[in-house]
Amino acid sequence: xxxxxxxxxxxxxxxxxxxxxxxxxxxxxxxxxxxxxxxxxxxxxxxxxxxxxxxxxxxxxxxxxxxxxxxxxxxxxxxxxxxxxxxxxxxxxxxxxxxxxxxxxxxxxxxxxxxxxxxxxxxxxxxxxxxxxxxxxxxxxxxxxxxxxxxxxxxxxxxxxxxxxxxxxxxxxxxx
Amino acid sequence: xxxxxxxxxxxxxxxxxxxxxxxxxxxxxxxxxxxxxxxxxxxxxxxxxxxxxxxxxxxxxxxxxxxxxxxxxxxxxxxxxxxxxxxxxxxxxxxxxxxxxxxxxxxxxxxxxx
Numbered sequence: 001x002x003x004x005x006x007x008x009x010x011x012x013x014x015x016x017x018x019x020x021x022x023x024x025x026x027x028x029x030x031x032x033x034x035x036x037x038x039x040x041x042x043x044x045x046x047x048x049x050x051x052x053x054x055x056x057x058x059x060x061x062x063x064x065x066x067x068x069x070x071x072x073x074x075x076x077x078x079x080x081x082x083x084x085x086x087x088x089x090x091x092x093x094x095x096x097x098x099x100x101x102x103x104x105x106x107x108x109x110x111x112x113x114x115x116x117x118x119x120x121x122x123x124x125x126x127x128x129x130x131x132x133x134x135x136x137x138x139x140x141x142x143x144x145x146x147x148x149x150x151x152x153x154x155x156x157x158x159x160x161x162x163x164x165x166x167x168x169x170x171x172x173x174x175x176x
Numbered sequence: 177x178x179x180x181x182x183x184x185x186x187x188x189x190x191x192x193x194x195x196x197x198x199x200x201x202x203x204x205x206x207x208x209x210x211x212x213x214x215x216x217x218x219x220x221x222x223x224x225x226x227x228x229x230x231x232x233x234x235x236x237x238x239x240x241x242x243x244x245x246x247x248x249x250x251x252x253x254x255x256x257x258x259x260x261x262x263x264x265x266x267x268x269x270x271x272x273x274x275x276x277x278x279x280x281x282x283x284x285x286x287x288x289x290x
Contacts, residue, residue: 045214050196053180053208055220084193084248146209150193156214 003030003069035066036173043155047168050150054093054101054109054143057153057168063141064172070135071176076126077142079168080154083115089147090115092125097139102130109145120154120164129175140172180208183219183233189242190217197246198236203229255280 006023039062047057056062066073081090091109093101103110111125130140144151155168192212199207199219206229208220219233245253258276262269 043213047211047213048192049209049211050192051209051211051220053220055180055182055209055211055218057211058213150196 003027030069034174035068037064037066037171039064039168039170041155041168041170042157043168044158045156046159046164047153047155048150049144049146051145052147054091054095054145056095057142057144059141062168062170063139064170065137065139066172066174067137068133068135068174071131071133071174073130073133073138073140073172074126074175075128075130075140075170075172076124077168077170078122078124080120080122080164080166081113081115082118082120082152082154082164083146084118084150084152086115086117088115088149088151089113090123090151091145091147092123093143094125094128094130095139095141095143096130096133098141101143102128109143115151120161120166140170142168142170179223181221181223181225181230183221183230184216185219185234185237186216187237187240188215190240191242191244191246191249192217193249194242194244194246195237195240198240199233202232202236255283 004022004027006027007019041058041061043058043061049055049057064075075094077092077094083090089108089112091112093103093109093111095101101109110128111123113123115121125142144153153168154164154166157165157167159165190212192210195217196207196210199210203221203225206222206225208222210220211218217237219237221230221233225233258280262273262277
């Protein structure tokens with residue numbers, strides 16, 4: 001249900017069913033169920049990277065797509081990571097509409113986390129408000145990089161180790 | 177990202193760290209890194225690479241032996257084997273076992289050991 005900018009009512013204006021349905025019912029429905037996508041990714045295997053520049057984790061399956069009414073979108077991600085050595089760092093960022101990254105002013109990304117052990121470690125990015133988007137379709141894609149070695153993101157319902165048997169979760173939801 | 181291309185190859189078995197070393201030896205700073213998802217590998221190269229270099233990247237991926245280990249992985253494998261051998265009651269520890277543990281601990285502390 002899409003949002004319609006509420007009309008300005010005039011004194012003595014006739015209330016019509018069409019206007020009430022459009023400006024009250026439909027807008028309340030739109031507020032109740034805003035454009036939203038929650039991805040709980042089971043990749044059947046872990047993701048891994050050695051990339052020292054930001055790249056998509058999975059440009060097909062860890063990319064949320066919303067058709068928004070224009071305004072702000074809240075994006076957040078969480079997942080369980082490990083590295084091949086203690087002290088590796090994973091940088092995380094979000095790419096909107098296939099261009100650049102939200103944290104472009106920061107070489108480390110929106111978040112840069114030191115992985116303290118080779119055992120899986122939960123990392124949370126966001127919630128992050130992405131402002132000023134026009135009405136229409138928008139994509140929100142998870143990016144990552146390592147500062148060296150190999151960084152791994154678990155996303156496997158069949159992982160041999162229960163503690164690593166977790167999804168990678170990416171959520172986007174229009175909030176204004 | 178800008179200035180980078182991705183070459184995508186389908187192959188399940190990849191030792192990402194080893195393949196990274198193999199590609200880095202060929203491409204140096206033109207290699208940005210690799211990403212894997214269990215079914216394939218993406219090679220991230222600077223877009224200044226030539227078509228011949230991209231072909232060479234494919235050949236290196238095709239010739240990659242995922243059963244081999246990097247030097248670091250081999251060292252970690254050997255360290256794990258030493259620790260496994262020490263998982264037994266203290267009464268069964270020999271002087272050689274104790275030396276092996278001391279050697280590992282010295283390495284962890286950053287002391288020079290041969």
